[in-house]
Amino acid sequence: MGRVNAAEAEERDPGLQPERTRLAWRRTTLASTVAAVLSVKSALxxxxxxxxxxxxxxxxxxWLGFLLVAHHRIRALAASAGPPTLAxxxxxxxxxxxxALAxxxxxxxL
Amino acid sequence: MIEFARNVRLWFAPEEIRREGSTPDYRFSLANERTFLAWLRTALALIGGGFAVDQFLPDLRWAWRAGLALALLAAGVLCSLRAVNHWMRCERAMRRGEDLPVSRFPAVLGLLVAVVAIAMVVVVTVGWEG
Known part of the structure; x- marks a missing residue:
């Protein structure tokens, strides 16, 4: 691979914190999908x-509500190098x- | 209890947190957010476990099945509510530059899960079927 642009390297967090947080949201969405599928199976x-x-x-x-929140946050995390705190x-x-799922x-x- | 009610109000009022102290390094906030998400996944796993008990142990006597499922679902609810509460307390402590809050919750949850697991093993092996 070529050399990295100096400005870009400075802007990029070496700990990849936004990426890790984004992936954590993805994992959580996956967990909520599993719970939702189990609930649907149980209901029917x-x-x-x-x-x-x-x-x-x-x-x-x-499940859709959870997905919307996660999607919103994932986009905010991807948009900037120093993303705002979670609201x-x-x-x-x-x-x-x-x-509510519980x-x-x-x-x-019952 | 009053402290908890005050915290619940803060869940819905982001401006009030932002008014206190100074904004910490965004990496600390993101780490706090990941911890919150990890607790939320734990809660979702407990809730999924509740659904699974209800579904995959149909031969069990009703009282046992409902009891185990409700215990897991209640643990999931507690875990998720505590997740958002703890996230907010940590966020506030970081803004004020205080020590992070300590908690007995992980120990309590660990014991609860152990009790439910032992009960499940006993019930399934002894076979109290309906």
């Missing part, structure tokens, strides 16, 4: 009932999606 066990379909749609919506609103949204699970168990 024993045939499609009305309540099962409703819970299933709710789980899909929660508490986004952190809370991601957590509330997770909590509540759907509790409703399915």
């Amino acid at each position: 066990r024993g045939g499609p009932t009305v309540s099962g379909v409703i819970v299933c749609a709710l789980c899909c919506a929660l 508490p609103r986004h952190a809370t949204t991601a957590v509330l999606c997770t909590v 509540l759907c699970g509790a409703a399915l168990v």
Whole structure:
């Protein structure tokens, strides 16, 4: 490979912190996908009932909400070398999606 | 408890955090964010485990199945709420230049997971089927 542009090398964080954070968001999205797939499978066990379909749609919506937050953050991280701090609103949204998924699970168990 | 309520208010009010202290090196904030995400993954794994117990142990007596699944789901909820709370406390401590907060939570979660795992092994081997 050729030599790296000096200005570019200075701007680039040698610890690759934004990249690592981006990948952490990807991993978390993957984990939420697994949980959502399990919840959908759980909701549709024993045939499609009305309540099962409703819970299933709710789980899909929660997964989409998580995906949106992650996508937003990943784009912000990719946009600049010194990205802004994660907004508490986004952190809370991601957590509330997770909590709501667990509540759907509790409703399915009971 | 009052402290917790104050923290909950901060979850939704980013400006209030930004008003305190000075902005730390962005790398510290990103490391804090990754720790938050790691806890969130732990929470998602616990919730997935709850769904899995409900689904893959259908022969179990209902009370055991529901109890184990609910224990895992509740652990997931606790873990995710604590994740955002701890993230915010760390962020605030870094802005103020204080020591990072210490926590008993990892030990409590570890013990809870151990208890659920032992209960699951016992229930499945003894075979309390419905």
